Amino acid sequence: xxxxxxxxxxxxxxxxxxxxxxxxxxxxxxxxxxxxxxxxxxxxxxxxxxxxxxxxxxxxxxxxxxxxxxxxxxxxxxxxxxxxxxxxxxxxxxxxxxxxxxxxxxxxxxxxxxxxxxxxxxxxxxxxxxxxxxxxxxxxxxxxxxxxxxxxxxxxxxxxxxxxxxxxxxxxxxxxxxxxxxxxxxxxxxxxxxxxxxxxxxxxxxxxxxxxxxxxxxxxxxxxxxxxxxxxxxxxxxxxxxxxxxxxxxxxx
Numbered sequence: 001x002x003x004x005x006x007x008x009x010x011x012x013x014x015x016x017x018x019x020x021x022x023x024x025x026x027x028x029x030x031x032x033x034x035x036x037x038x039x040x041x042x043x044x045x046x047x048x049x050x051x052x053x054x055x056x057x058x059x060x061x062x063x064x065x066x067x068x069x070x071x072x073x074x075x076x077x078x079x080x081x082x083x084x085x086x087x088x089x090x091x092x093x094x095x096x097x098x099x100x101x102x103x104x105x106x107x108x109x110x111x112x113x114x115x116x117x118x119x120x121x122x123x124x125x126x127x128x129x130x131x132x133x134x135x136x137x138x139x140x141x142x143x144x145x146x147x148x149x150x151x152x153x154x155x156x157x158x159x160x161x162x163x164x165x166x167x168x169x170x171x172x173x174x175x176x177x178x179x180x181x182x183x184x185x186x187x188x189x190x191x192x193x194x195x196x197x198x199x200x201x202x203x204x205x206x207x208x209x210x211x212x213x214x215x216x217x218x219x220x221x222x223x224x225x226x227x228x229x230x231x232x233x234x235x236x237x238x239x240x241x242x243x244x245x246x247x248x249x250x251x252x253x
Contacts, residue, residue, distance in 0.1 A: 053108025
């Protein structure tokens, strides 16, 4: 990782870019050698999954790789903390990142695309590992900064329910077909790090050709309602219904 410490001016510049453009970019976050290592990991992971969609959550499945190092990097976490503090005026007490390596290919990759959603975390960062060169590339798509940070988990839940239904999803897809210019479309480049307000921005990825591969490492910071007792009770209820691995927010970008 070529980036270590950031000046206040650099952090402020990133925040301004996210506020005005919907996202910011840190070029060449991964070195060529790191990117090659991660691409080999992705290829092996996808082959093991039968050349279909697969996601690896947390640092343990990627132990010994740069993804594990970044997920535990004090410099990276400090950068995320300063960005969130600069944007919200509040210093987060979170000392960890939530991370997932998400690999889109095959039929499963298409099913996991074009699902518009809000994240539970203020800051979302994405490192593309593999991106198709042509055709359906799975570009990042968003309506940036559409909602404020909610004071209550219940209001946040209402936002998500209003989006996570077939009628609104169909409306958004139809709107995309009618007026693609209304959306911010980001053709991400492998090795760069992209940052945006995942909590505030309605976002998804465009489809990926079944014979192509799109792999992204997603890092989330500062779960706004992580200490909510209502959120905790709902997670326990869902866990009882669906099993112990249910999470409140699974990266879909």
